[in-house]
Amino acid sequence: MNTIPIEYYLLISAFMFSVGVTGVLIRRNAIVVFMCIELMLNSANLALVTFSSFLGDPAGQVFVFFVMTVAAAEAAVGLAIIIAIFRNKLTVNIDEINIFKW
Amino acid sequence: MIELIYLTILLPLLGFVINGFFGKKIGNEKVIGLIGSSTVGISFVISLLALIETINLPVEQRTNVVELFTWMSVGSLNISFSYLVDQLSLVMALIVTGVGFLIHVYSIGYMHGDKGFYRFFAYMNLFIFAMMNLVLGDNFVVLFLGWEGVGLCSYLLIGYYYDQKFEKGTVAQAAKKAFIVNRIGDFGFLLGMFLIFETFNSLNFLEVFSQAKHLTGAETTFGFIALFLFIGATGKSAQIPLFVWLPDAMAGPTPVSALIHAATMVTAGVYMVARASIIFASAPVILAVVAVIGLFTAVFAATIGLVQTDIKKVLAYSTVSQLGYMFLAAGVGAFSAAIFHVMTHAFFKALLFLGAGSVIHSMHHQQDIMHYGGLKKYMPVTFLTFIIAAFAISGFPGLSGFFSKDEILWFSYANGNFVYWLLGALTAVLTAFYMFRLVSLTFFGEERFSHEKYHPHESPKVMTVPLIILAVLSVIGGWIGIPEVFSGEHGNVFHNWLAPIFLDAELKLAYYGAHSHTEELILMAISVSAALLSMYGAFKIYTQRREIAEKFALKFKKAYKVLLNKYYVDELYEAAVIQPIQKSSEKFLWKIADNKLIDGVVNGTAVVITSFSSVIKKMQTGVAQFYALIMMAGIAAILFWIILSL
Amino acid sequence: MILEYILFAILGSVAVISSIAMVTRPSPVMSAIFLVLNFFALAGLYLLLNAQFIAVVQVIVYAGAIMVLFLFVLMLLNTDSEHAILKEKRNLKFIGIFIAVLVFVQIGYIVFYSAPSDSVTKEIAESINAGKIETIGTELYTTYVLPFLASGFLLLAATIGAIVLAMKKFE
Numbered sequence: 001m002n003t004i005p006i007e008y009y010l011l012i013s014a015f016m017f018s019v020g021v022t023g024v025l026i027r028r029n030a031i032v033v034f035m036c037i038e039l040m041l042n043s044a045n046l047a048l049v050t051f052s053s054f055l056g057d058p059a060g061q062v063f064v065f066f067v068m069t070v071a072a073a074e075a076a077v078g079l080a081i082i083i084a085i086f087r088n089k090l091t092v093n094i095d096e097i098n099i100f101k102w
Numbered sequence: 103m104i105e106l107i108y109l110t111i112l113l114p115l116l117g118f119v120i121n122g123f124f125g126k127k128i129g130n131e132k133v134i135g136l137i138g139s140s141t142v143g144i145s146f147v148i149s150l151l152a153l154i155e156t157i158n159l160p161v162e163q164r165t166n167v168v169e170l171f172t173w174m175s176v177g178s179l180n181i182s183f184s185y186l187v188d189q190l191s192l193v194m195a196l197i198v199t200g201v202g203f204l205i206h207v208y209s210i211g212y213m214h215g216d217k218g219f220y221r222f223f224a225y226m227n228l229f230i231f232a233m234m235n236l237v238l239g240d241n242f243v244v245l246f247l248g249w250e251g252v253g254l255c256s257y258l259l260i261g262y263y264y265d266q267k268f269e270k271g272t273v274a275q276a277a278k279k280a281f282i283v284n285r286i287g288d289f290g291f292l293l294g295m296f297l298i299f300e301t302f303n304s305l306n307f308l309e310v311f312s313q314a315k316h317l318t319g320a321e322t323t324f325g326f327i328a329l330f331l332f333i334g335a336t337g338k339s340a341q342i343p344l345f346v347w348l349p350d351a352m353a354g355p356t357p358v359s360a361l362i363h364a365a366t367m368v369t370a371g372v373y374m375v376a377r378a379s380i381i382f383a384s385a386p387v388i389l390a391v392v393a394v395i396g397l398f399t400a401v402f403a404a405t406i407g408l409v410q411t412d413i414k415k416v417l418a419y420s421t422v423s424q425l426g427y428m429f430l431a432a433g434v435g436a437f438s439a440a441i442f443h444v445m446t447h448a449f450f451k452a453l454l455f456l457g458a459g460s461v462i463h464s465m466h467h468q469q470d471i472m473h474y475g476g477l478k479k480y481m482p483v484t485f486l487t488f489i490i491a492a493f494a495i496s497g498f499p500g501l502s503g504f505f506s507k508d509e510i511l512w513f514s515y516a517n518g519n520f521v522y523w524l525l526g527a528l529t530a531v532l533t534a535f536y537m538f539r540l541v542s543l544t545f546f547g548e549e550r551f552s553h554e555k556y557h558p559h560e561s562p563k564v565m566t567v568p569l570i571i572l573a574v575l576s577v578i579g580g581w582i583g584i585p586e587v588f589s590g591e592h593g594n595v596f597h598n599w600l601a602p603i604f605l606d607a608e609l610k611l612a613y614y615g616a617h618s619h620t621e622e623l624i625l626m627a628i629s630v631s632a633a634l635l636s637m638y639g640a641f642k643i644y645t646q647r648r649e650i651a652e653k654f655a656l657k658f659k660k661a662y663k664v665l666l667n668k669y670y671v672d673e674l675y676e677a678a679v680i681q682p683i684q685k686s687s688e689k690f691l692w693k694i695a696d697n698k699l700i701d702g703v704v705n706g707t708a709v710v711i712t713s714f715s716s717v718i719k720k721m722q723t724g725v726a727q728f729y730a731l732i733m734m735a736g737i738a739a740i741l742f743w744i745i746l747s748l
Numbered sequence: 749m750i751l752e753y754i755l756f757a758i759l760g761s762v763a764v765i766s767s768i769a770m771v772t773r774p775s776p777v778m779s780a781i782f783l784v785l786n787f788f789a790l791a792g793l794y795l796l797l798n799a800q801f802i803a804v805v806q807v808i809v810y811a812g813a814i815m816v817l818f819l820f821v822l823m824l825l826n827t828d829s830e831h832a833i834l835k836e837k838r839n840l841k842f843i844g845i846f847i848a849v850l851v852f853v854q855i856g857y858i859v860f861y862s863a864p865s866d867s868v869t870k871e872i873a874e875s876i877n878a879g880k881i882e883t884i885g886t887e888l889y890t891t892y893v894l895p896f897l898a899s900g901f902l903l904l905a906a907t908i909g910a911i912v913l914a915m916k917k918f919e
Contacts, residue, residue, distance in 0.1 A: 003870050004753065004756050005865045006865055006868055007859050007860060007863075007865060008756070008760070009793070009797070010859045010864075011856060011859065012760050012763060012764065012793070014856055014859065016764070016786075018849065018851055018852035018855075019767045019768055019770075019771055019848075020771075021734055021851065022844065022845055022848040023771035024727065024730055025730060025841065025844030025845070026771070026834070026841050026844060026845070027830065028830050029776050029827060031818065031821060031822060031825070032776050032779050032830070033727075034818070035770065035779055035783050036770075038783065038810075038814065039783065042790055042810070045802075045806075046790060049794055049797055049799045049802055050797060053797040053799060053875045053878060054868045054869075054870045056871055056875055056877065056878050057878060058877075058879075058887050059887065059891075061801065061879065062884060062888055064799075065805065065888065066895060068805060068806070068809050069902065070899070071810075071814070072814055072903070073903055073905075074906070075814050075817060075818070076906050076907070076909075076910040077906050077913065079817060079818070079821045080909065080911075080913035080914040082821065082825075083824070083913070083914045084913050086825055092825060094725065094727060095836070727840075727844075731840065734844070734851065735847055737851060738847050738851050741851060741855065741858070744858060745854060748858070748861055748862070
């Protein structure tokens with residue numbers, strides 16, 4: 001067995017996911033938060049491709065295809081929302097956009 | 103007719119519903135009165151037919167149960183609305199419906215013009231319904247239902263003139279007093295019922311009594327049961343210590359006093375003791391207590407009645423005293439004598455009250471006998487019937503009261519002891535005295551009222567006819583209970599009729615000792631002559647030489663005052679019982695237990711929830727990152743759980 | 749074989765380091781650049797896994813389209829750098845870091861505990877076959893044709909939504 005064991009790929013995926021979570025929780029700039037979300041999505045993609053490759057099942061990579069589609073759509077719409085908010089509040093600081101406060 | 107006995111109960115209920123809900127619309131007094139009286143009258147006829155049917159049955163078959171439907175069936179507790187038709191319950195049913203019917207008819211005249219006419223008849227019918235449940239029920243629960251029901255109707259009827267004043271308080275207060283004092287007794291009754299169920303696992307009369315017959319060695323249990331039941335009886339039948347409500351109950355209309363507080367409701371206690379005779383017979387100590395309390399009450403109330411000036415008050419204390427006689431009889435094991443006195447007392451006491459009502463009615467509701475005098479020429483029928491009743495209650499030979507009272511006195515000597523007889527005879531003397539004091543001051547002597555204010559007249563026929571019927575009954579009613587000394591062996595019809603009911607109790611009590619007929623005649627002669635002397639003395643004093651009475655009162659001023667104030671019993675209760683309870687309730691139960699504890703718990707629960715939520719609501723920050731943090735925490739928790747299950 | 753290990757080591761560390769760098773840069777543009785670097789590293793990793801199609805699509809779509817979009821928006825909004833990331837709301841942020849680390853440790857533990865290496869062996873031929881564009885295309889147009897069409901609608905909706913949301917009202 002001279003190939004890289006599957007655990008290492010999954011470990012990289014887990015690490016990227018955690019870093020993405022950290023970024024979502026820590027950063028104040030809304031756009032940077034979005035980018036961290038993309039990072040999390042990519043970590044999921046990596047895990048999917050890993051399994052697909054090791055199991056020889058293309059279904060995993062088809063799923064990655066769809067994930068990318070959805071991520072693209074979500075990024076577009078999310079950024080449009082941020083632009084709309086920026087027009088009204090002139091800020092992309094999450095701490096100042098808290099109209100759901102009780 | 104025995105199978106249709108439940109009609110005697112349902113018809114008055116129907117009368118209550120019709121008069122109560124539609125009476126105001128009907129409006130016509132004659133119709134309302136007709137409905138009210140006829141339901142009771144038909145019940146009387148049905149009871150009479152049931153009696154005739156029972157007479158024609160052989161003795162062993164005279165106990166019949168008519169079941170209507172099951173009320174509740176839980177575990178071993180099976181209670182149904184079923185009615186027992188036997189010798190004892192038939193006697194009581196006839197008394198209730200018979201005298202009740204006469205009083206209903208009388209009330210049509212007495213309550214004429216009163217704006218609550220329909221309400222009166224509705225309540226009276228409801229009372230008959232409850233009383234019939236009481237006397238006909240075949241288990242303790244139906245009896246208790248009737249017991250409570252008559253207490254309720256007593257309250258409703260005493261408080262009939264609900265917006266008027268009465269002595270130092272209001273009519274409403276008098277009604278409340280009656281109800282509350284009754285309830286104290288009822289508490290005892292309930293405890294007795296619980297004990298009965300625990301001991302015999304049933305509340306049905308026939309089952310309980312057949313078990314009690316064979317149960318030996320459970321002296322204390324029987325003692326407690328009998329004691330609790332008797333406490334209930336003292337409440338309902340106005341014995342010491344719970345008699346204080348009966349004089350106040352005179353705040354109600356006079357027919358109410360006649361029906362409820364003379365003839366029927368107050369005798370419920372005696373009926374109950376007689377019905378449960380086997381239980382009382384198994385607890386000889388408590389039976390002795392019953393006799394002593396009955397005797398003591400008889401003397402006590404008779405002394406108070408000597409000096410009262412309100413005509414109804416005299417009769418009220420007389421009732422308490424006569425009830426004491428009934429319990430004395432039961433206490434010495436002469437249960438059928440007690441029931442016999444119930445019957446005769448119903449006749450003459452109802453007559454006395456109705457006659458008093460006739461007088462009150464014609465004297466524009468003046469009740470003070472000091473304002474009467476010489477009324478016999480204005481109200482001849484009332485006078486005649488009243489004096490017949492007075493003779494009856496005083497034990498004039500040949501009238502009904504003579505036979506029943508004498509039987510009681512004889513058994514209090516034969517089964518009891520000489521002291522019982524002596525005090526009983528003393529009470530008879532006092533009874534004769536105050537009754538004839540009443541008669542003399544009311545109907546004889548000079549008129550102590552002015553004719554501009556009062557126009558005494560005879561009452562209408564609808565009131566006098568019941569008086570006449572009751573007078574006839576007071577005369578001949580005792581003839582079915584003529585004692586053996588006159589009527590020979592097994593000549594006492596009434597006693598023989600009821601004997602099978604009390605057989606088990608009498609066997610357990612096992613009264614031995616033959617007393618001769620001579621003893622009986624001697625004692626009878628003594629008590630009768632004493633009573634006659636007392637009658638004559640009272641008559642002479644109060645018609646001609648009242649100064650004697652007044653001098654006597656001045657000489658024993660202190661004693662007179664004590665008697666006039668009824669031995670200050672009400673004041674004693676007020677100070678010893680009512681005030682402490684009221685104060686402690688106010689200071690402790692209200693301010694501390696209710697305000698602080700209970701409100702504290704309830705409000706505290708709300709405060710806890712509010713403070714808890716005020717902490718939790720801080721989670722709604724509106725900041726998305728915070729929510730994301732919580733989500734991640736949840737994911738960490740789920741992963742932890744997955745790790746645990748690996 | 750050795751080459752595989754070396755490549756994996758380099759690409760893996762680039763991916764890891766660039767992700768950390770992305771999260772910690774105060775300037776959003778620097779974060780975007782590092783994210784692009786991360787995507788390239790990921791594409792390399794995909795190639796190592798014989799996922800040819802996905803690797804190419806990753807570069808084209810993610811690095812080429814989405815990140816360009818991000819950079820455009822950043823340029824438009826002209827935001828300031830975020831100074832002193834950990835200055836405000838310290839406690840919450842530390843809790844957040846802690847939870848993220850905790851999640852990583854948990855997932856790592858689960859991965860190593862379940863030891864998929866024992867049950868999953870990589871058949872090279874199958875692996876290559878799975879990554880071929882023919883295979884993926886066949887799957888897309890046969891088994892998963894409905895989601896494929898649905899994603900088309902999704903993209904249409906997203907396009908319209910983005911335009912509507914970001915549009916300036918015509919007076």
